[in-house]
Amino acid sequence: MEIDKPITVALLAMEQSSFCYKACFRCETPIPNTTPSPTFCNTCNGSPNPFKRLFRLLFSIATDTRVITVVCFDRDARVIFGCSAQQFFDFATQHPDAAKNANHALVGELFRVVLTKPKRGKAEHLRMTSVVPLRTAFQPVIETLKELNQVEQNGDKTA
């Protein structure tokens, strides 16, 4: 398995319990999950409100040699999801099955990616970057979920 070079991987699963985090609107530093929430940002000293949501996805992937867990951050996650983390968060608020269905939609998808070592020593997972979908008919997760939702609305939900 090569690091820092494009390789082909298959997605096996997406961690569904947590897919995004709150970040400072100005500098995108993660906002600690404390109560009460912090009133200024440690990095830029500005108010962290309004915050924004950024993707942080954990995927189980199969490379040519191994099955590993990787982390995928906002820019690359947007390629897979086709929307911002806030948009997906809002969608998931209305549709509680969104994360589960996203996982279903992604299982088996092939991507060309570059795996990189985390910049900070403490981070435990390789980062999945430069994500390119390989299947010609690939469509971003949000499109699949919207279609699925339309089918549900048109069908008989009580059945």
Ligand SMILES: [Zn+2]
């Ligand atoms: Zn900041």
